[in-house]
Amino acid sequence: MSPGVFDLLLRAADLLNRDMARSLEPVGLSPARMHVLWAVHHGGPASQQRLARELAVTPRNITGLVDALVATGFVTREPHPTDRRAVLITLTPAAEEVMARSVRDHAALTEELLAVVDPADRAALLRGLHAVVARLTALVDEAAG
Amino acid sequence: MSPGVFDLLLRAADLLNRDMARSLEPVGLSPARMHVLWAVHHGGPASQQRLARELAVTPRNITGLVDALVATGFVTREPHPTDRRAVLITLTPAAEEVMARSVRDHAALTEELLAVVDPADRAALLRGLHAVVARLTALVDEAAG
DNA sequence: TATTGTTATACTCTATAACTATA
């Protein structure tokens, strides 16, 4: 029996993580820190609480990631306009540049991956992946309560 | 524009990792340790060098994972029959049980995921994933040298 | 009283470098 959806997705996951870690390394960013930048880039300046919710991680964890991103010049902690307890995590120009390049690389890889798929299979592949991701999302949400 | 292959794969990867971590937790296994058990289960008793190569990780890292698996009763270090420098990592009955259940869960999830895909799309989905994984493998291998 | 972020502490995974015992 050839590998099923599960095996293929697992393998793809591993490879994607490897590839992303490799491409981030020269910029001095880890996957976890990139994830924070990505969340701020889509979604705008965010409180650490919001980031914790979006990355499904503890607030304490965000404190550490933001500390590192501040130290390396990718984000700043700005005062929240209406809540003096909170901060607004904001991207620096350096981070905006990284994100712009990331979006381009991202699009290039999407094209490259789709290019190796038989044109007749492309629509079905995307539909199938959508369905699978939706089911997985439901499973995980359900388990998380 | 709806999400492309890349986004869908990334999302699926994240969800799969979450789901696997969740299902392993009650058994007292982390993803990295499970990965070791999996490599020994398929492939038979292994030296730590072989495991390091298969998991693409340093030998020192394997020492730590094996230490933890020995301490929790999932593997034993047996003497290598012909090389007195090496050891053979072997699964305990407890680990064999865990693996048997894992294989069942694995098959169940594969079926469950495929079930939500339109039957007319299934073959194309598998072909497409195969092609994408092959391309990703080539990209990563090429980058690794 | 509830929420935002931080200090304190700890565990897991990972890496490099130096060392030992054996090949």
Added chain:
DNA sequence: TATAGTTATAGAGTATAACAATA
């Protein structure tokens, strides 16, 4: 001289619990 594994050290990511400041 090269290989298998370990000791020593370090850093990143993650978690819980207790605490301060503010809402």
